[in-house]
Amino acid sequence: MSNTTIVLFTALSIGSALSSSAVALLSDRLPRLINYAILPLLSLAGMAGVIAGLGALQTGIDLQFTLPFGLPWLPWHIHIDALAGLFLTLIGLLTTAASLYARGYLQEYLSGSDSLIPLGVFSGLFVTGMLLVVIADDAFLFMIAWELMSLSSYFLVTWQHENSANRRAGFIYLLMAHVGALAILLGYGVLAGFGGGFEFALMRDAELSPLWASVAFGLAFFGFGMKAGLVPIHVWLPEAHPVAPSHISALMSGVMLKVAVYGFIRVVFDLLGNPQCSWGVVVLLVGGISALYGVLAALMQHDLKRLLAYHSVENIGIIFIGLGLSLLFAGTHHPLLAALGLVAALFHTLNHAVFKGLLFLGAGAILHSSHQRDMESMGGLLRRMPWTGFFFLIGCISIAALPPFNGFVSEWLTFQTALQAWMLDNGILRSLVPITAAMLALTGALAAACFVKVYGVVFLGQARSRPARRAREVSLSMRISQGGLAALCLLLGIFPTSIVNLLNQIPTELLGQGLTHYAEHSWLWLTPVEAEAASYAAPLLLVGMLLLWAGMAWWLRRGEMRQVRRSDPWDCGFATPNARMQYTASAFAQPIRHVYGLLFDIKEDVKTLPDGSRRHHLQVDDRFWNLLYLPITRIVLSSARRVSQLQTGQIRHYLGWMLATLVVLLWLIM
Amino acid sequence: MDARDTGGAVMADYVNPVGWLVAAAQGLLYVIAAPLFAAWVKRIKARLQNRRGAALMQPWLDLRKLMQKETIVAHTASPVFRAAPYIVFGGTLLAAMVVPLLVVKLPTTAIADVIVLVGFLALARFFLALAGMDVGTAFGGMGASREMLISAMAEPALLMVVFTVAMTAHSTNLSSVIELNLQTGLVLRPSFMFAILGLILVAIAETGRIPIDNPATHLELTMVHEAMILEYSGRHLALMEWAAQLKLMLYAVLLVNVFFPWGMAQSLSPMALLISFVALCVKLGILGGLLAIVETVFTKMRLFRVPLYLNLAFLFATLGLLSHVILETGP
Incomplete structure (x- = not known):
């Protein structure tokens, strides 16, 4: 596949995602557009992404060019290489699956009270953002695309905003996404300071002292780790992912987290280089x-x-x-x-x-x-x-x-x-x-x-x-x-x-x-280091398994393969089991909860109701809320209260503060 | 034969049809010998308890009888319930074929290494537990829940043992590991001592023997494995029982052949195979006797003491690894 084809398919992918988003503006007027234009365009974006990505992976191209958008002195730099190719493929795959799925999934919402405009518009923008992140070659475009991705996914999380849990999840998500973005921005700041520009090419050539390299690494790890959902900065993830519509949850969990992994790899392995x-x-x-x-x-x-x-x-x-x-x-x-x-x-x-x-x-x-x-x-x-x-x-x-x-x-x-x-x-x-x-x-x-x-x-x-x-x-x-x-x-x-x-x-x-020895003998054997050390032949195992089953089936053919007698469950001969006698999810996890209970905030009690029946109540919370987040919230709130003492309501004080600020600033730039 | 001396010796044999034949025969031997080994343990145990015990052929007769009996499936069962015995038996057998029984360097050991073996055992367990939950009875769920707890804690210990051995041999291929142990002979490595202890504890837990689970129990609340297969009958039950025996045999062979590989054949000559067979019988006989003694001396422990037991196994395995890292490889 030639370079031009790859670029064309990438452009097609981004273009269709954007146009899907644009068409979605009309979706309340013409709900049929969902099935006939918006989702097909999104699928097209996905498929084009897969083709472009696979092409880039296969040919191993390293293509850089600029587009005349963005700031006057900083046009958008685009870079398509194998790493970008893998993530283009990933985004494309899941977008295709999710948009096909949404055809059926959204049917019940067509006549519902929720407007489909935000869903359609932000889905397209979300995909566009992710695609742009992986092909960005300067920090400016990267951050724009990153924010596009974060903000549009915020609107997708809060799509059904009548539900207060969704609004709360959306807020936590928005807040943490921005703290993370800030850290990434600062990380790029360190790199740009040493490299002398926002282009990734300049950052790559920058000579960082080990200390500053570690600072940049720490910021990138924190920022991308927050988006990826590493412990202990994961708490937004179990709140935000479940409340989005399911195909969006699939995209968020399947791809958006991976875009954070991409960012981490790009910054740490590529831009910083020389890992410690x-x-x-x-x-x-x-x-x-x-x-x-x-x-x-x-x-x-x-x-x-x-x-x-x-x-x-x-x-x-x-x-x-x-x-x-x-x-x-x-x-x-x-x-x-x-x-x-x-x-x-x-x-x-x-x-x-x-x-x-x-x-x-x-x-x-x-x-x-x-x-x-x-x-x-x-x-x-x-x-x-x-x-x-x-x-x-x-x-x-x-x-x-x-x-x-x-x-x-x-x-x-x-x-x-x-x-x-x-x-x-x-x-x-x-x-x-x-x-x-x-x-x-x-x-x-x-x-x-x-x-x-x-x-x-x-x-x-x-x-x-x-x-x-x-x-x-x-x-x-x-x-x-x-x-x-x-x-x-x-x-x-x-x-x-x-x-x-x-x-x-x-x-x-x-x-x-x-890797040099990964297929030392043939494509059948995966040998990561060398054949002596370890090998795994998945196709042969599958064949072996099938042969074994065929053998068993042949051997047991006398036993009237298809005929078995149906009867009530035995259950040691007690009363016929009913649905309420089954193990529940909580019951299944009880032994494990018992063993690892210390790690979680577990509240469990059995209440006797007035009518004599009993209710079992179990609540398991993340300990990190109490250990990490609530103290931070308290500090933020109390310092905000301190700062608000400045707000006296008298204009003299405000003017005084402005003057002081001006003096300090003048002193700084002198 | 030159290929044997060069790097990819294990895999160079994969085109050799004799190797595949021997591998298949070895798999068959596993299938045939597994009920016998279980019967041997049972018999010694009976003797230790002043009973006469059943004949060695009894498990075979039981399996035959179960195969001929009518198979009954509950109304509430799904296809998973009917597929599970085949997957459990097949998965366990595939795992067993990875462990060299009589001869090293078979092509089957190059298909999968010891981590894949653990993976196949996990696959079998996954479906066993699903089958337990399928009918929707309380006992099945209970068995599945407990089995998954035990295995979740046993698996890391098992893998630590595997890592200890693999880091010594620089290979996760069981054939290479055994060959190394055959070449170096009996070296008293502290790491291996701990690894053996860890593996014994894990093996007892994973195969559902006393003190973790009682294979002979029919007291509903004390059982784990039996609770999961409570609803099975006929040939389904036969396959499930057989798979359990196969798993016991697998762990026993893993223990004796990896750590005490004396007598194992390194070529396919009949004499070497015969010696290897006799050696294996002796080794398994002794191990079976030890297992029976353990089962007689100890009693089954409470479920919530099992994590302590498995932590001990993990501790042994970790000590083995650390002593390998600290004592046996210098910088």
């Missing part, structure tokens, strides 16, 4: 804690979308474990291992986008057909929504990192990177890295527990409420988009060598070293 070993340690630890805390918090939830949002914290943690390992190895001059860590992180980025998108779309399908978000009122949905149930199961297996699906491959690569820790000279690092790997192992096992809970409570068993009993399978477009993502989960898991081959462009470009 200590950065790696910090990123590794924060990533490990995020992964573990995210999955534990997810286990405590019984709101399906909130649970999925906490799993985003977990998976972002896993991605940052990979990035941390990469920085650590790069800082200790092991470029090959640094490349391996980066590939593992990028692979997980891709995988998480796909399966988290799939799971959010599935949660949306349940919400759509049963109007329930609380898992305690679901149950038995597999029989009523077989397709959604099947795709959701694939998503669950993938996110629980079970072979042969995609989540497993990237976690396997991360483990393999961590296992190369014996190459490190420093004994502390050598023991720290495997302990982080153990945290990752615990995270994976807990994620499996969590998704047994999710799938068992939501799709298996018996319906726990009337809406769940009346749920119906969702429309074709919603099923197709879920099915596509589910198929991708399997494909990415079965053909990891081809994906690593594509991703390998990125470490080559950023670290000057790619």
